[in-house]
Amino acid sequence: MAQEDLFKKLVAHCKEYGYVFPSSEIYDGFAAVYDYGQYGVELKNNIKKYWWDSMVLLHENIVGLDSAIFMHPTTWKASGHLDAFNDPLIDNRDSKKRYRADELIEEQLEKYEGKITREAEKARKRFGDAFDEQMFLDTNPRVLAIREKYDALHDRFVKALNETDLKELGQIIADEEIACPLSGSKNWTEVRQFNLMFSTELGSTAENTSRIYLRPETAQGIFVNYLNVQKSGRMKIPFGIAQVGKAFRNEIVARQFIFRMREFEQMEMQFFVPPGTELEWFEYWKSVRIKWFRTLGFGDDKYRFHDHEKLAHYANAASDIEYLFPFGFKEVEGIHSRTDYDLGRHQEFSGKKIQYYDQETGKSYVPYVVETSIGLDRTFLHVISAAYHEEDLIKEDGSSDSRVVMKLPPFLAPIKLAVFPLTRKDGLPEKARTIVEELRFDFNCQYEEKDSIGRRYRRQDAIGTPYCITVDHQTLKDDTVTVRYRDSMEQDRVQITELKQIIKDKVDISNLLKQL
Numbered sequence: 001m002a003q004e005d006l007f008k009k010l011v012a013h014c015k016e017y018g019y020v021f022p023s024s025e026i027y028d029g030f031a032a033v034y035d036y037g038q039y040g041v042e043l044k045n046n047i048k049k050y051w052w053d054s055m056v057l058l059h060e061n062i063v064g065l066d067s068a069i070f071m072h073p074t075t076w077k078a079s080g081h082l083d084a085f086n087d088p089l090i091d092n093r094d095s096k097k098r099y100r101a102d103e104l105i106e107e108q109l110e111k112y113e114g115k116i117t118r119e120a121e122k123a124r125k126r127f128g129d130a131f132d133e134q135m136f137l138d139t140n141p142r143v144l145a146i147r148e149k150y151d152a153l154h155d156r157f158v159k160a161l162n163e164t165d166l167k168e169l170g171q172i173i174a175d176e177e178i179a180c181p182l183s184g185s186k187n188w189t190e191v192r193q194f195n196l197m198f199s200t201e202l203g204s205t206a207e208n209t210s211r212i213y214l215r216p217e218t219a220q221g222i223f224v225n226y227l228n229v230q231k232s233g234r235m236k237i238p239f240g241i242a243q244v245g246k247a248f249r250n251e252i253v254a255r256q257f258i259f260r261m262r263e264f265e266q267m268e269m270q271f272f273v274p275p276g277t278e279l280e281w282f283e284y285w286k287s288v289r290i291k292w293f294r295t296l297g298f299g300d301d302k303y304r305f306h307d308h309e310k311l312a313h314y315a316n317a318a319s320d321i322e323y324l325f326p327f328g329f330k331e332v333e334g335i336h337s338r339t340d341y342d343l344g345r346h347q348e349f350s351g352k353k354i355q356y357y358d359q360e361t362g363k364s365y366v367p368y369v370v371e372t373s374i375g376l377d378r379t380f381l382h383v384i385s386a387a388y389h390e391e392d393l394i395k396e397d398g399s400s401d402s403r404v405v406m407k408l409p410p411f412l413a414p415i416k417l418a419v420f421p422l423t424r425k426d427g428l429p430e431k432a433r434t435i436v437e438e439l440r441f442d443f444n445c446q447y448e449e450k451d452s453i454g455r456r457y458r459r460q461d462a463i464g465t466p467y468c469i470t471v472d473h474q475t476l477k478d479d480t481v482t483v484r485y486r487d488s489m490e491q492d493r494v495q496i497t498e499l500k501q502i503i504k505d506k507v508d509i510s511n512l513l514k515q516l
Contacts, residue, residue: 003326020034020040039464044265063242067225087194090192108153113150158309161309199214221243222241259378264375265376265377269372271285314338415444435471453470467483
């Protein structure tokens with residue numbers, strides 16, 4: 001199945017099974033805004049907990065914060081967002097669609113890389129075990145010609161980005177004959193800057209209002225509270241402040257479902273370090289954060305680092321962790337060495353001293369900052385993309401069947417177990433209800449009695465429930481139940497008194513945290 005078709009099925013599955021709904025759908029929806037359904041909100045909260053515990057619970061020098069969305073407007077002048085928080089916008093005159101110019105060029109670079117990969121794959125099939133891939137890449141004329149085009153485009157692109165040369169970005173698109181992905185048209189407008197911040201007005205009357213901004217990131221709430229946290233918590237550098245919260249960006253192109261939205265949620269940690277040590281900590285947090293993803297068990301090869309060609313105005317090093325989505329490798333988290341830019345600017349604009357006094361050296365300084373910034377919605381999409389599976393099955397009688405199953409890590413699954421009475425009579429529903437009431441204090445449980453047992457299994461597979469408990473007539477005799485495992489579909493007969501420990505051993509998040 002084509003990856004594009006698979007992704008469409010995933011989006012439809014999310015709506016059908018209560019994960020994600022289009023916002024305001026009864027009014028025909030609202031572009032690039034989504035609501036999380038009854039199972040989506042549970043999965044989202046479980047991802048938050050995994051991140052929060054990995055940061056705050058496992059590090060005694062990292063504490064939490066929840067800052068306000070509304071901030072003093074000077075905050076955004078000091079941070080540079082009012083002047084520099086822009087994307088290069090370009091419109092196609094024929095399709096009337098709007099794109100980011102830099103992303104169109106990045107996709108062209110990816111096409112060149114794809115051509116090289118395909119050449120290597122063809123050669124591997126031709127030469128078999130004798131194939132030396134590196135020698136082929138270094139000597140094959142076709143590959144060298146493609147590589148030359150890639151390098152020339154790459155160097156030109158990086159130069160244009162670093163110089164914010166919008167005219168050159170437009171010329172690159174023209175020279176490369178990049179077409180609109182929708183219409184195939186090459187009839188483009190000029191490239192222009194587009195500020196991503198939403199503004200609104202704050203005040204009790206129309207005559208007494210001031211312009212404020214919805215925060216485009218949660219980091220500034222941490223920076224302006226740096227001294228409050230450091231002093232009240234008696235924190236010693238190095239230390240970190242973690243936060244989960246909503247942010248808002250008026251994206252030029254909001255697309256690929258919940259991957260790029262205008263209202264989204266971030267999980268950020270700002271780590272304050274002595275000047276001169278920031279690049280060591282940058283490498284440290286890169287290794288810590290990619291391990292966090294790989295511990296989920298979706299495959300180490302599905303993740304990679306992508307170092308930034310153009311650094312943000314505040315950074316001296318930056319790298320993204322990318323995941324292989326159905327639509328290609330895309331960013332899920334950024335690790336940035338932000339230097340002392342943010343605290344220094346807030347010190348300048350507020351007129352207040354924002355420094356750290358080091359008792360060991362007797363010196364004061366503005367700390368440097370290493371940031372880990374992860375998009376919660378993108379992480380959600382990455383998890384459900386990895387978990388979604390369509391399987392063809394062979395029944396015991398030799399006939400074929402199929403199922404859609406969400407192979408979510410058990411500790412992330414919205415529902416940990418579902419309890420079914422085999423029939424709706426003979427006291428089985430009452431017995432099943434008793435089991436649910438005993439276990440609901442430890443796990444998110446679901447009781448279901450409608451439809452055949454097979455259909456109930458399939459529904460829980462589609463939700464991602466790792467364990468199904470079936471209560472039958474034997475249960476009434478010896479207090480045993482059948483436990484059915486989602487991934488393998490195998491079944492065990494166990495005592496009801498053993499259920500809590502069996503499930504706890506599999507879904508307890510502490511087992512995962514111990515691997516970090």
